[in-house]
Amino acid sequence: MKGLQRRFNKALYLTMTVTVLALASGCSSPQTDPSQKTIPTDSDQWQDELGQTFEQLPAADQQVLSRYMLRMKLSDAYESGAMPRTTIKQALIQQREYERLHPNNPTGKKSPIVTGETANATAQKYPVALLPIKTSDSDSLNQVKMQFMLSNHGTVPIESFKGTLTMQDDNLEQGKNFNVPLITFDPAIEPEQSGKIVIDSSIEDINVMRAIKNTTGMTIEIKEGTLVLVDDQTIEFGNSLAK
Known part of the structure; x- marks a missing residue:
């Protein structure tokens, strides 16, 4: 009888341990990839909607994304509605390719x-x-x-x-x-x-x-x-x- 009780206690302990680990795992929400965040087509919303996401990016990506946003601003693409919805990852790819082709003018700024x-x-x-x-x-x-x-x-x-x-x-x-x-x-x-x-x-x-x-x-x-x-x-x- 005592052996049966010990086996029961051991099984209960293992069950509780597994349950605690499962609960601990469930409490932490899965990490979201910031590069999958979609950039609003309204540039006035960039600051509010991308602020926290921007801080999660590596420093190098932050700089590239900043130049992308400035280039879009200067081209008036977002204000005119000419730009489709783009993720941060896509924007980074586009900007790096643009800078490869235009190394001396990364923001597309034109002289007055x-x-x-x-x-x-x-x-x-x-x-x-x-x-x-x-x-x-x-x-x-x-x-x-x-x-x-x-x-x-x-x-x-x-x-x-x-x-x-x-x-x-x-x-x-x-x-x-x-x-x-x-x-x-x-x-x-x-x-x-x-x-x-x-x-x-x-x-x-x-x-x-x-x-x-x-x-x-x-x-x-x-x-x-x-x-x-x-x-x-x-x-x-x-x-x-x-x-």
Whole structure:
């Protein structure tokens, strides 16, 4: 009888032990992967809905996600409803791929229109010069091939340019404009290097022809247009944004 009682007590003890362990295990809720959290399509809710989740991410992921959110903000994608619902994990993958392709511009920030003092500083960063050209013997209705040299004193290579160049000369009452179609530089114009812009132009003004033949005192500047850098930054000159 006593042996039976001991076996019963032992079984009861084992049962209670298993029960306690099961209860202890059940009290701790399963860990949720923060990267599976969906980013709200309304950016105004990011702070409230992602605050605690953000803190659970590794420091490196926090930085990448911050740059992703800033890039989305700058693109107005969430405000316009253009972005589908995306998880943090998907956002991190997208941002890392974007940064691989655009290492110098991780947030996709674009330069504002260049005017006033900023325009003068930018003109010095991207100066334009007129190269020697060949003209016909006649000073009337000359069809000439204009060649300009665009220099890059910035830190990012120049990918393309489209716009209007203006020639100023002491002997001209008003500047002469030259329209430049979209030109993609291949290879891109590296920092402290120059690239050539070549266009055809019909020049009827004899004073313009004389100024071209004698470049002393002549200046060439970008009147308006768009200059695109290899990291997708765009620099707008003059009234380009208004068109």
